[in-house]
Amino acid sequence: MATSVRSVLLRGLDVLPVDVEVDIATGQPGFFMVGLAGGSVREARERVRSAVRNSALPWPPQRARMTVNLAPAEARKDSGGLDLAIAVAICLDQAGAAAPPEAAFLGELSLDGAVRHVDGVLVAARGLARRGVRRLFVPAGDAAEAALVADLEVVACRTLQEVTGHLLEGLPMPSFTGGVADVAEAVAVDDLAEVHGQAAARRALEIAAAGGHHLLMTGPPGSGKTMLARCLPGILPPLTRDEAIDLAQVGSVLGELEPGRPLSARRPFRAPHHTISMAGLVGGGSGLARPGEVSRAHHGILFLDELAEFDPGSLQALRQPLEEGRVSITRSGGSVTYPARFMLVGATNPCPCGWEGDPVKACRCTPAAVDAYQRALSGPLLDRIDLQVRVSRAPLEALSEEPTGEGSSVVRERVAAARGRQLQRQGHLNAALTRAELRRLTGIRPEARRALERWSSARGLTARGFQRAWRVARTVADLQASDEIFEAHVLEALGYRVADAAAA
Amino acid sequence: MPRPPEPEDLRARGRWPPPPGRRVAIVGSRRPSPYGEAVAERLAADLAATGVIVVSGLALGVDAAAHEGALAAGGCTIAVLGTGVDIVYPRANADLAARILAAGGALVSQFPDGTPPQRANFPRRNWAIAALSDVVVVVEAAEGSGALITAEAALALDREVMAVPGSVFSPLSVGCHQLLRDGAGLVQNARDVLAALGAQQEVLDDPLKPPASLGLEAPAGGRDGLLQHLSDALMTEPGTLARKLGLPLPEIMSRLTALEMAGAVGRRGAGYVRLAPGGISRAGVG
Numbered sequence A: 001m002a003t004s005v006r007s008v009l010l011r012g013l014d015v016l017p018v019d020v021e022v023d024i025a026t027g028q029p030g031f032f033m034v035g036l037a038g039g040s041v042r043e044a045r046e047r048v049r050s051a052v053r054n055s056a057l058p059w060p061p062q063r064a065r066m067t068v069n070l071a072p073a074e075a076r077k078d079s080g081g082l083d084l085a086i087a088v089a090i091c092l093d094q095a096g097a098a099a100p101p102e103a104a105f106l107g108e109l110s111l112d113g114a115v116r117h118v119d120g121v122l123v124a125a126r127g128l129a130r131r132g133v134r135r136l137f138v139p140a141g142d143a144a145e146a147a148l149v150a151d152l153e154v155v156a157c158r159t160l161q162e163v164t165g166h167l168l169e170g171l172p173m174p175s176f177t178g179g180v181a182d183v184a185e186a187v188a189v190d191d192l193a194e195v196h197g198q199a200a201a202r203r204a205l206e207i208a209a210a211g212g213h214h215l216l217m218t219g220p221p222g223s224g225k226t227m228l229a230r231c232l233p234g235i236l237p238p239l240t241r242d243e244a245i246d247l248a249q250v251g252s253v254l255g256e257l258e259p260g261r262p263l264s265a266r267r268p269f270r271a272p273h274h275t276i277s278m279a280g281l282v283g284g285g286s287g288l289a290r291p292g293e294v295s296r297a298h299h300g301i302l303f304l305d306e307l308a309e310f311d312p313g314s315l316q317a318l319r320q321p322l323e324e325g326r327v328s329i330t331r332s333g334g335s336v337t338y339p340a341r342f343m344l345v346g347a348t349n350p351c352p353c354g355w356e357g358d359p360v361k362a363c364r365c366t367p368a369a370v371d372a373y374q375r376a377l378s379g380p381l382l383d384r385i386d387l388q389v390r391v392s393r394a395p396l397e398a399l400s401e402e403p404t405g406e407g408s409s410v411v412r413e414r415v416a417a418a419r420g421r422q423l424q425r426q427g428h429l430n431a432a433l434t435r436a437e438l439r440r441l442t443g444i445r446p447e448a449r450r451a452l453e454r455w456s457s458a459r460g461l462t463a464r465g466f467q468r469a470w471r472v473a474r475t476v477a478d479l480q481a482s483d484e485i486f487e488a489h490v491l492e493a494l495g496y497r498v499a500d501a502a503a504a
Numbered sequence B: 001m002p003r004p005p006e007p008e009d010l011r012a013r014g015r016w017p018p019p020p021g022r023r024v025a026i027v028g029s030r031r032p033s034p035y036g037e038a039v040a041e042r043l044a045a046d047l048a049a050t051g052v053i054v055v056s057g058l059a060l061g062v063d064a065a066a067h068e069g070a071l072a073a074g075g076c077t078i079a080v081l082g083t084g085v086d087i088v089y090p091r092a093n094a095d096l097a098a099r100i101l102a103a104g105g106a107l108v109s110q111f112p113d114g115t116p117p118q119r120a121n122f123p124r125r126n127w128a129i130a131a132l133s134d135v136v137v138v139v140e141a142a143e144g145s146g147a148l149i150t151a152e153a154a155l156a157l158d159r160e161v162m163a164v165p166g167s168v169f170s171p172l173s174v175g176c177h178q179l180l181r182d183g184a185g186l187v188q189n190a191r192d193v194l195a196a197l198g199a200q201q202e203v204l205d206d207p208l209k210p211p212a213s214l215g216l217e218a219p220a221g222g223r224d225g226l227l228q229h230l231s232d233a234l235m236t237e238p239g240t241l242a243r244k245l246g247l248p249l250p251e252i253m254s255r256l257t258a259l260e261m262a263g264a265v266g267r268r269g270a271g272y273v274r275l276a277p278g279g280i281s282r283a284g285v286g
């Protein structure tokens, strides 16, 4: 009679439940593992054997033939996380005990029998809870992560001996009932109160934050583009609990969650360097793809400084996440999908030398070089960026003279109110308004619509560009708590459409 | 010092040699401010109206504005090319080149037919511009600009060099101001140039009169107070306007867009400049 214990494999943010069956029979002696076991699972034999023996637990006799079957057989398994389930199955079989109902086991074993951390416990716990598992045994260090999931009893395992003692003799173990963890408060580091001047860029940030619009800032070196971008998390509302859990799943897969404090309300701000590989940016790696920067920036900001320096193929690969809010990657181990709904904030020089348009320093580039530089940015990416602003280098005297303006907390309140209006009206932010929704929901006044059309025909906008300008105008109106889009809202919005102006 | 070509050394299309008369070169930045472009165009028009032949290099910016101004006044203008005379570069000026020929002007070059644009040839072309002119007027030239090579050549060839002043804040005026400091003649209007040519004595009797013929009319966009705070050479940022006028930034932004749509202002860097009315619109953006 074979003993069967449940465990799990990760498939991106999805799970594949695995049944570990142990069968001990007479015949050719040995310890066999069947069911497409990958390298790390084949190594499990050694870890499990040592862990069981070093825990002073009974191991099948030398002459026995032991077969561990991993089902479903067709799925390739390459994870140390099955160790605990394999060892528990063997021990239960030796004791002639049945597997506990509705329970699953996840954890890697060290040779001395300690239960070690595995990545992705939160994802595993969510997936298993959805499939009816009610008790989940996980490494003690990962218990807080698993406990984020509601309706799940999480048992924190330190050693294999402790687990078998609990299962076979009813000894107590620490356990948590899920869904209670606190969300760590967001602490903004960079505050708009520290930004001098740059009134138009500040306003563009506010509009971008309010409507969830992607933003491109163009300006010479030292114009504070990075500082402005870093202020964005502080003017966005903190993550909701659901958003924080979504994001924590990505951190869980990567094994990057803070132990004991897995949830944070802080909006992620990711600023990869332009030398990053495509795999690093959108996800990848061998076997099953791991999440990239786009997923680490989920519900937050992806800041790409020196946008023109990024590999064009990588920028091209941003199209799917920009359009769908998620990214699918196929590797040898299979295809996985990770969430990637972020605000893209790009920064770039206006020309190769950086000084085009500067009031003081002269640009040394030929007009053709400036054109080519700006054209390299256009195309698929620029077409998806609702807001584009120019920022200037603040002259030295302005640093003391120019007022610093409002702090982030004041702006954040307006942003939160504008977002509230959007969610109430259409259930999502303005950046995601479809053409039909624009017509049906946005209440544009006739003169405002005419202004949009005049601009659109003068600049030769595509239908797509027309809708982008319309969405931004909708957000400007929402910031003023206006149900209708007035002409002034449209005209202001067009002021942050530098790419349209350049197209004229 | 390169030997300047004699007119008979030049390959030409159009009327060549040119009709008799004084010749004035108007040269400057390929990317002038709206101010520089307006000055070049108006100066060329006023000079051409008195029969002066306007010489320039058919480049973008000041050169093109000078040719356009001369054509607008029904004048004759000569484009000195840095390529073979059978090649128009940049292509954007192909239509302008055709109109120069149609108006009885000429395209000339010291380079053999078929010579493509080559960096090394343009300084030599600038010498030819100076050699063909009695006076060289520089309208907006940044430090190290090609227009300054033309001015240098003019000095070496004993031609009169003159320059148009600009804002002391504008990088595009640095070269002109250097020339003025070093003794170049000051150009406020066509009369200043005519005086240097020693012609038209009668127009010189009131040198202190405002330079009416260079005056720009009130730009389109009506009496919007915003325009008074905008310069035609230097960009002003929306935030600065908001502070000066004591108005909220969103209002400033929407009024600027309204003026932009009316053609009264254009974007430049992170700010806006006032545009000349009815001017050629290349300065409108960028």
Ligand SMILES: [Zn+2]
Pocket: A351, A352, A353, A354, A355, A356, A363, A364, A365
């Ligand atoms: Zn440059």
